[in-house]
Amino acid sequence: EAGTRICAFADDLRHRTWDELSGDTADLARRWPMAFLAVATCAGFIAGRFLAASAVREEAAPYEPAADVPGEAFGMTGGSEGLAIEGSYPGTAAETGEPF
Numbered sequence: 001e002a003g004t005r006i007c008a009f010a011d012d013l014r015h016r017t018w019d020e021l022s023g024d025t026a027d028l029a030r031r032w033p034m035a036f037l038a039v040a041t042c043a044g045f046i047a048g049r050f051l052a053a054s055a056v057r058e059e060a061a062p063y064e065p066a067a068d069v070p071g072e073a074f075g076m077t078g079g080s081e082g083l084a085i086e087g088s089y090p091g092t093a094a095e096t097g098e099p100f
Contacts, residue, residue, distance in 0.1 A: 013021075029036040 016024075
């Protein structure tokens with residue numbers, strides 16, 4: 001019985017004009033506005049997810065470190081004296097050359 005109802009519904013949709021379908025949709029929205037908004041919201045969400053999932057994406061560039069020396073990418077300098085942040089306060093490791 002469910003199969004015959006679905007077939008009848010599909011046949012009904014095939015034989016209707018766009019004006020009839022839009023009129024039926026407007027009637028549905030007037031009779032049950034909250035249900036119509038819920039269905040429209042769900043349909044929009046599903047369409048948005050489908051479009052986002054089917055979008056062409058660029059390949060991500062391979063990861064490359066920002067600097068050869070660890071800490072250099074974060075404005076840190078040092079070497080044998082130890083690491084110090086550039087622009088440190090007076091008397092800190094950057095000024096005195098002492099390790100932390």
